[in-house]
Amino acid sequence: MRVEIKEIKKYFGDVRANDGINFQLESGNIYGILGENGAGKSTLMKILSGYQSQDSGDILLDDKAILFDSPAAGLFAGIGMLYQDPLDFPPFNILENYLLGKSKNINLNFSSAAKQVSALADQYGFEVDIKAEINTLSLGERQQLELVRLLAEGAQLLILDEPTTGISAEQKEQLFTSMRRMAYDEKKIIVLVSHKLDEIQELCDHAFVLRKGKLVGQSEVPCPNERLVEMMFGSLPTRRERHPSVHDEVMLEIKDLKVATYRIQIDGISFTVNKGEVLGLAGLEGSGQGLLLRACAGLEEIDGGEIIVDGEIINDQEYHQRRENDVAFMGSGRLEEGLITGMTLTEHMVLAAEEHDFVINWKQAEVETKSKINTYQVIGQSSSTADQLSGGNQQRFMFSMLRTPLKLILLENPTRGLDVRSTNWIWEQLYERRSDGTAIVFLSADLDEVVDRSDRIAVFSGGKMSRIVNANETNVDELGHLIGGQE
Amino acid sequence: MKEKLKKFYILIPVLGALLFISILLIIFGTSPIEAFSAILNGAFGSQQKFLNTSAFWVPLLLASTGLLVTFSAGLWNIGIEGQIVMGALAASAVALNVEASKPVMLTLEILAAMGAGGLWAGFTALLKTKGKVNEIFGGLALTNLSIILTNYMISGPWQPPEGGTFRGTAPFASEALFPLLASSKFSPLALILSISALALVGFILSNTYFGLKLKSLGKNHYSAFLLGVSSDKEVFLSMAFCGALAGLGGAVRVLSWFDSLRQSISGGIGYLALLVVMLAAYRVILVPFIAFFFSSILTGSISLQLKTQLHSSLGGILTGVMVLFVILFGDRKKIFKKKMDQNNE
Numbered sequence: 001m002r003v004e005i006k007e008i009k010k011y012f013g014d015v016r017a018n019d020g021i022n023f024q025l026e027s028g029n030i031y032g033i034l035g036e037n038g039a040g041k042s043t044l045m046k047i048l049s050g051y052q053s054q055d056s057g058d059i060l061l062d063d064k065a066i067l068f069d070s071p072a073a074g075l076f077a078g079i080g081m082l083y084q085d086p087l088d089f090p091p092f093n094i095l096e097n098y099l100l101g102k103s104k105n106i107n108l109n110f111s112s113a114a115k116q117v118s119a120l121a122d123q124y125g126f127e128v129d130i131k132a133e134i135n136t137l138s139l140g141e142r143q144q145l146e147l148v149r150l151l152a153e154g155a156q157l158l159i160l161d162e163p164t165t166g167i168s169a170e171q172k173e174q175l176f177t178s179m180r181r182m183a184y185d186e187k188k189i190i191v192l193v194s195h196k197l198d199e200i201q202e203l204c205d206h207a208f209v210l211r212k213g214k215l216v217g218q219s220e221v222p223c224p225n226e227r228l229v230e231m232m233f234g235s236l237p238t239r240r241e242r243h244p245s246v247h248d249e250v251m252l253e254i255k256d257l258k259v260a261t262y263r264i265q266i267d268g269i270s271f272t273v274n275k276g277e278v279l280g281l282a283g284l285e286g287s288g289q290g291l292l293l294r295a296c297a298g299l300e301e302i303d304g305g306e307i308i309v310d311g312e313i314i315n316d317q318e319y320h321q322r323r324e325n326d327v328a329f330m331g332s333g334r335l336e337e338g339l340i341t342g343m344t345l346t347e348h349m350v351l352a353a354e355e356h357d358f359v360i361n362w363k364q365a366e367v368e369t370k371s372k373i374n375t376y377q378v379i380g381q382s383s384s385t386a387d388q389l390s391g392g393n394q395q396r397f398m399f400s401m402l403r404t405p406l407k408l409i410l411l412e413n414p415t416r417g418l419d420v421r422s423t424n425w426i427w428e429q430l431y432e433r434r435s436d437g438t439a440i441v442f443l444s445a446d447l448d449e450v451v452d453r454s455d456r457i458a459v460f461s462g463g464k465m466s467r468i469v470n471a472n473e474t475n476v477d478e479l480g481h482l483i484g485g486q487e
Numbered sequence: 488m489k490e491k492l493k494k495f496y497i498l499i500p501v502l503g504a505l506l507f508i509s510i511l512l513i514i515f516g517t518s519p520i521e522a523f524s525a526i527l528n529g530a531f532g533s534q535q536k537f538l539n540t541s542a543f544w545v546p547l548l549l550a551s552t553g554l555l556v557t558f559s560a561g562l563w564n565i566g567i568e569g570q571i572v573m574g575a576l577a578a579s580a581v582a583l584n585v586e587a588s589k590p591v592m593l594t595l596e597i598l599a600a601m602g603a604g605g606l607w608a609g610f611t612a613l614l615k616t617k618g619k620v621n622e623i624f625g626g627l628a629l630t631n632l633s634i635i636l637t638n639y640m641i642s643g644p645w646q647p648p649e650g651g652t653f654r655g656t657a658p659f660a661s662e663a664l665f666p667l668l669a670s671s672k673f674s675p676l677a678l679i680l681s682i683s684a685l686a687l688v689g690f691i692l693s694n695t696y697f698g699l700k701l702k703s704l705g706k707n708h709y710s711a712f713l714l715g716v717s718s719d720k721e722v723f724l725s726m727a728f729c730g731a732l733a734g735l736g737g738a739v740r741v742l743s744w745f746d747s748l749r750q751s752i753s754g755g756i757g758y759l760a761l762l763v764v765m766l767a768a769y770r771v772i773l774v775p776f777i778a779f780f781f782s783s784i785l786t787g788s789i790s791l792q793l794k795t796q797l798h799s800s801l802g803g804i805l806t807g808v809m810v811l812f813v814i815l816f817g818d819r820k821k822i823f824k825k826k827m828d829q830n831n832e
């Protein structure tokens with residue numbers, strides 16, 4: 001298979017998401033697509049997969065021009081895409097989802113489908129519990145399911161849009177192994193969209209760099225990181241030194257906290273976080289760190305113990321009360337938990353505001369929104385809907401809705417989908433809040449982020465929390481051991 | 488070009504339905520032109536007919552206006568039929584038991600009807616938020632209850648003195664009735680009330696914090712919750728608001744369309760209103776027009792039987808087919824999307 005992209009253009013109003021892009025893809029290769037947030041990566045990939053159509057330009061498949069009117073048509077021609085935000089239907093189980101995506105027959109053949117899914121999953125080393133409901137699955141498991149579905153449909157060109165943000169290191173390794181196998185043994189084409197240069201270097205044969213809708217460079221990889229970074233941003237982003245600014249007073253105190261879900265339970269953990277301190281939580285996905293964050297936010301019922309914020313026991317406060325009392329939570333699923341598809345940025349801003357008049361002053365709200373999205377460098381209009389923003393810009397926009405000052409910020413994968421520059425910038429914003437005494441507790445699937453950004457680190461494994469270690473006295477390797485449950 | 492066409496998408500299923508019915512009529516050996524002109528004539532043939540079409544329109548518009556509120560909050564207020572009936576019951580209770588001047592009577596009747604409709608919808612909301620009973624089932628159960636209550640009142644306490652016919656109460660005193668235009672069933676006062684209600688709802692939905700909260704709940708329950716929207720309170724308020732307007736519609740039915748409480752007092756306008764709002768795809772401005780269109784077909788086809796050999800239910804069939812066509816060929820995504828978000832709760 002050979003794919004040629006010719007002069008692809010796609011404009012959204014004034015935004016030139018793709019502005020005349022050309023390149024070629026050949027069988028048996030893994031390609032990386034790089035570019036800052038809003039560069040047009042997802043747009044181009046969605047065009048290639050048939051999710052949306054280009055304004056002009058051609059896609060040639062083995063020298064034949066093709067035009068898909070749906071992802072199904074794209075898949076029929078052998079092009080499958082794993083979207084940045086998974087698109088499956090939450091209330092169904094894996095098998096139903098698989099059949100939903102696949103079957104054109106009225107009769108659903110469950111038993112043969114079950115065999116098919118299991119066989120494919122085995123072949124690529126995925127573990128999928130086919131009876132599980134989608135909403136009980138982690139992001140990583142949902143991805144594996146979707147991949148299996150695409151493979152079952154006979155995809156020859158597989159596009160993965162930021163597949164490694166928010167999945168565990170182990171799941172990532174597995175994914176990479178299977179991707180290599182698909183490219184080198186089965187001669188498929190793999191396209192990986194990612195912000196993580198290390199991944200691109202490790203996995204890809206060739207990288208394309210997009211910027212403001214144009215292809216600004218390409219390179220064989222591995223190559224020096226600096227080269228790619230320079231193509232992406234024009235210049236090397238500098239990272240400011242971080243000065244710890246931990247105060248003496250305690251902001252968050254957890255005493256003998258017990259939380260249980262049917263998947264995992266936390267059985268009595270205690271710790272404190274001081275004002276101005278950043279506590280990072282590491283661990284395989286679903287090891288209890290997310291549960292802890294949600295319990296602190298008031299989103300998960302606790303079975304015992306005390307949660308004390310700024311000297312006040314908040315056990316009995318509901319999520320909304322805690323929110324009013326300056327405890328903020330940001331989940332990792334952007335369009336499922338935090339943003340509303342179909343609502344404009346201004347509408348979001350009004351909803352999230354601290355004070356509300358009965359009648360909305362839209363003019364004023366728009367002015368405020370514009371200034372907010374300016375400060376947070378969100379690329380988009382105040383009248384854009386949240387789903388029209390690029391993934392990274394959605395993330396920035398969520399940050400722009402956080403109030404000031406806050407006592408406690410609880411974050412899940414805070415820089416999911418952000419490019420290097422935006423990641424630095426977001427953390428600078430967070431650090432600035434420390435002078436207000438804000439404490440930050442975050443979890444991240446990215447160990448480097450945990451080590452680099454935290455003051456102290458707690459590692460979770462099977463619902464148990466390790467002793468808390470100082471970030472400057474540990475490294476990624478040591479954490480890796482702790483994650484595996486070894487002291 | 489495409490965008491422009493989209494605005495008129497609603498016409499496509501309507502025309503499709505007309506075509507479909509025409510073909511059916513031809514198969515059954517009747518001239519569609521004759522049938523449709525009979526309907527048109529029935530709806531607009533004389534001043535009297537036009538006013539009656541309008542009289543049917545007013546309570547339908549009230550119910551549809553209420554549903555705009557619940558629909559935008561993502562609630563399926565199927566129980567609206569019962570809320571209309573309760574409004575009619577409450578207005579009748581005032582009409583039968585209070586003696587006062589017309590303005591006082593009307594004020595009391597309207598307040599009672601809105602209160603009763605709101606209460607009934609409020610029950611449905613509480614069943615949903617406190618008892619985890621889906622509003623569709625809660626609504627249906629309460630609708631049944633309201634019908635049983637009506638039948639009991641008609642055949643028992645409010646039986647006309649000359650003996651029960653099981654069909655209705657004795658006519659109310661003239662002070663209790665809406666002032667009507669030119670001996671038709673049309674009440675200008677009721678029209679003013681319903682147009683004001685529509686304007687109010689239009690304003691609330693697009694310009695108030697309350698409206699924005701409803702919209703966010705309707706689109707993504709969980710995100711809205713995370714952004715600080717308390718769903719229980721909003722569900723209750725939007726349901727009660729809708730119920731109050733439906734109750735007012737019920738009052739208009741007893742106090743202008745009829746002059747007494749009857750067995751099937753609502754005449755199905757609650758269900759019809761659901762179709763109106765679905766066809767309008769939640770756009771406020773379309774609602775009065777679609778409601779009027781439905782009213783014309785339905786009142787127009789009442790006289791169908793007299794003029795042609797066709798049954799008057801043709802109007803009902805026509806509206807039903809139209810809705811089906813909309814669901815099949817219209818903005819299906821919108822309707823389906825709504826359902827998906829609901830499931831995300």
Ligand SMILES: Nc1ncnc2c1ncn2[C@@H]1O[C@H](COP(=O)(O)OP(=O)(O)OP(=O)(O)O)[C@@H](O)[C@H]1O
Pocket residue numbers: 012015016017035036037038039040041042043044084379380387388389390391392393417419
């Ligand atoms: N449906 C849409 N409507 C309007 N604008 C859009 C739409 N989809 C994308 N855009 C805009 O096009 C630009 C490119 O978006 P795209 O999603 O392709 O970026 P990206 O490179 O994938 O970024 P990220 O790394 O943040 O995911 C952005 O400015 C975005 O706001």
Ligand SMILES: [Mg+2]
Pocket residue numbers: 041042043084161390391392
């Ligand atoms: Mg993207």
